[in-house]
Amino acid sequence: xxxxxxxxxxxxxxxxxxxxxxxxxxxxxxxxxxxxxxxxxxxxxxxxxxxxxxxxxxxxxxxxxxxxxxxxxxxxxxxxxxxxxxxxxxxxxxxxxxxxxxxxxxxxxxxxxxxxxxxxxxxxxxxxxxxxxxxxxxxxxxxxxxxxxxxxxxxxxxxxxxxxxxxxxxxxxxxxxxxxxxxxxxxxxxxxxxxxxxxxxxxxxxxxxxxxxxxxxxxxxxxxxxxxxxxxxxxxxxxxxxxxxxxxxxxxxxxxxxxxxxxxx
Numbered sequence: 001x002x003x004x005x006x007x008x009x010x011x012x013x014x015x016x017x018x019x020x021x022x023x024x025x026x027x028x029x030x031x032x033x034x035x036x037x038x039x040x041x042x043x044x045x046x047x048x049x050x051x052x053x054x055x056x057x058x059x060x061x062x063x064x065x066x067x068x069x070x071x072x073x074x075x076x077x078x079x080x081x082x083x084x085x086x087x088x089x090x091x092x093x094x095x096x097x098x099x100x101x102x103x104x105x106x107x108x109x110x111x112x113x114x115x116x117x118x119x120x121x122x123x124x125x126x127x128x129x130x131x132x133x134x135x136x137x138x139x140x141x142x143x144x145x146x147x148x149x150x151x152x153x154x155x156x157x158x159x160x161x162x163x164x165x166x167x168x169x170x171x172x173x174x175x176x177x178x179x180x181x182x183x184x185x186x187x188x189x190x191x192x193x194x195x196x197x198x199x200x201x202x203x204x205x206x207x208x209x210x211x212x213x214x215x216x217x218x219x220x221x222x223x224x225x226x227x228x229x230x231x232x233x234x235x236x237x238x239x240x241x242x243x244x245x246x247x248x249x250x251x252x253x254x255x256x257x258x259x260x261x262x263x264x265x
Contacts, residue, residue, distance in 0.1 A: 022249035120181035169199030
């Protein structure tokens with residue numbers, strides 16, 4: 001578990017400085033697993049002011065689960081896959097939703113028979129108006145999944161109460177950090193509506209918390225040290241030049257990468 005109250009450690013700063021220097025090929029694979037791969041562009045978007053992708057959240061969830069279970073062998077990984085695909089061993093499921101470029105978490109709590117929606121925006125609209133068909137379709141697919149996998153109480157999900165969990169740290173003006181909030185909510189939520197994710201209310205201090213959390217989560221995901229060591233062979237002058245231009249360089253690289261993908265596909 002990432003401890004938010006701790007300052008950014010030297011190794012986390014080292015990783016952030018390396019990635020935010022915006023060097024190397026955007027298609028370089030910096031994170032590899034049997035489940036998901038991560039390219040450099042995904043990690044550069046951990047820079048504050050950028051939206052992280054669904055792939056980043058997948059990588060974070062994977063690395064957090066691997067750490068939790070201390071998996072070091074293929075045999076253990078096979079056990080993990082088996083457990084994750086057997087719904088009878090799981091009490092809470094966390095599908096991640098993306099609607100209008102906004103991420104939020106829907107928790108199907110099979111233990112307490114309720115559905116909680118966790119999102120960073122302070123939503124005043126009704127669940128039906130806010131989430132509409134997307135949520136209804138998600139519930140339908142999940143019920144079908146439970147039925148197909150032999151879960152005996154799948155019909156009960158139609159009667160589960162649905163609540164948009166109110167949290168003191170929800171935001172009114174933050175439209176870019178929803179992915180970071182989603183990762184933190186998955187990490188800290190355990191079924192209780194009054195859970196504490198460690199955030200202070202929206203403002204300058206929360207902004208700094210998110211900036212630090214971006215670096216902490218990126219470090220948690222990245223397993224390769226080679227890129228970091230290569231960057232730190234540069235002179236102090238070269239590093240400073242790259243860091244001074246990092247925000248512009250990352251924005252330019254992301255834009256160019258997007259244009260390239262559109263041409264290819």
